[in-house]
Amino acid sequence: MKKLIVSVALLLAMAATAQIRTPQASPTAVVEQTVGLTEVKVEYSRPSAKGRAVYGELVPFGRMWRTGANNNTMITFSQDVVIAGKTLPKGKYALFTQPKADSWDIIFYADTNNWGLPEKYDDKKEVLRTSVKPEFLSRPVETFTIGINNLDIDYGHIEIAWEKTMVALKFEVPTRKMALASIDAVMAGPTVNDYFAAAQYYYQSNGDQAKALAWMNSAIANLPKGQEVPFYFLRQKSLIQAKMGDKKGAIETAKLSLAASEKANNADYVKMNKDSINEWSKK
Numbered sequence: 001m002k003k004l005i006v007s008v009a010l011l012l013a014m015a016a017t018a019q020i021r022t023p024q025a026s027p028t029a030v031v032e033q034t035v036g037l038t039e040v041k042v043e044y045s046r047p048s049a050k051g052r053a054v055y056g057e058l059v060p061f062g063r064m065w066r067t068g069a070n071n072n073t074m075i076t077f078s079q080d081v082v083i084a085g086k087t088l089p090k091g092k093y094a095l096f097t098q099p100k101a102d103s104w105d106i107i108f109y110a111d112t113n114n115w116g117l118p119e120k121y122d123d124k125k126e127v128l129r130t131s132v133k134p135e136f137l138s139r140p141v142e143t144f145t146i147g148i149n150n151l152d153i154d155y156g157h158i159e160i161a162w163e164k165t166m167v168a169l170k171f172e173v174p175t176r177k178m179a180l181a182s183i184d185a186v187m188a189g190p191t192v193n194d195y196f197a198a199a200q201y202y203y204q205s206n207g208d209q210a211k212a213l214a215w216m217n218s219a220i221a222n223l224p225k226g227q228e229v230p231f232y233f234l235r236q237k238s239l240i241q242a243k244m245g246d247k248k249g250a251i252e253t254a255k256l257s258l259a260a261s262e263k264a265n266n267a268d269y270v271k272m273n274k275d276s277i278n279e280w281s282k283k
Contacts, residue, residue: 026069033148035156036175038081040148042095042158044073054139054163066116067097067160068144075158082172083108084130093127097160097167101130104167106158111245122127131170137164144203153205176205195219200236205280209244216240231260232268238276247280254280 026047033040047069052058059065067073072094079090085198094112098105110125111118118125125174144162151157154176158169183198190198202212216237234257242250254273261269 027055028070029146031146031148033151033156035148035151035171036153036173037079037178038175039076039078040156041076042073042146043075044095044146045069045071046144049140049163055165056101057184059099061100063098064097064098064117064121067095068116068146070115072096072109072112072114072116073146075100075108077171079174079178081174083128083169086128086130088128088171095158099134099165104131104134105131106167106169126189132167132169135166135168137161137166140164141166173187179205190218192219192222195222196233196236199240203236203243209240213237213240213244228260229256231257231264231266234260235269235273238273242276242280251277251280 001133003122024045026045028043028045029039030190031042045068049058055061073096074092075095076092077088081088081090088108093108093110093188094114096107096109098107106129107126108128109118110127111122138164141161145160147159147161148156149159150168155170155172160167160169179201183201186194187198195215199212199215199219202215204210216233220233220237223229234253238250238253238257241247241253254277258270258273258277260274
């Protein structure tokens with residue numbers, strides 16, 4: 001009898017702690033992407049079509065949609081962004097959509113604590129609404145997908161794809177504003193690497209090239225006594241000179257970078273310098 005009681009107790013304890021694990025019909029997904037200097041995060045659930053007609057039937061045209069399954073889809077921006085000329089303050093939003101045959105409304109909603117759509121929708125909680133044109137896909141997408149794609153340092157696109165339809169919403173990020181503020185703050189007491197980074201950014205973003213060259217020269221001039229100028233410093237200076245139209249000076253600097261990169265056994269920079277020298281010599 002005592003053994004029976006112990007066995008029953010063990011079975012009850014196992015039943016209390018056992019958990020059945022089954023796969024989700026619409027698995028959750030998280031997309032995290034850095035766009036320029038802005039962090040973007042999307043949290044959503046991914047239903048599959050499973051042979052069903054999606055838009056116009058499973059997702060009726062003209063009705064508000066949670067944009068996925070289960071909890072409302074959420075998107076977070078670490079900085080203010082601009083969408084269709086309107087500023088969307090940094091923060092977390094529910095991402096709702098209203099699909100139609102010829103256009104979609106994309107809605108950023110302040111309340112994210114909803115299972116799907118809000119029980120009572122509040123227009124005042126719409127922080128931003130805009131419209132985009134859907135695109136037809138030649139190859140069907142079986143599982144609902146949201147991505148942050150077609151990236152640039154100043155913008156990205158929220159892409160929503162399912163079945164044979166995709167919509168892409170462009171958002172602009174304040175990369176230049178943030179980078180310039182960072183540069184201005186650091187320039188009060190810059191290091192060699194700060195000068196180099198500032199010059200490199202101005203070159204890449206088509207900023208004031210005279211200022212970029214001055215910073216590049218400062219980076220070289222402030223190297224520790226006796227240290228050879230790195231080949232990548234010289235390479236960057238030659239690119240700035242070429243962009244300013246000083247091909248002769250660019251070639252001279254590129255030759256110095258070539259010699260330094262050969263000494264460092266860096267084949268990539270050897271090739272880049274040789275290619276640039278050949279290109280600039282023809283002009």
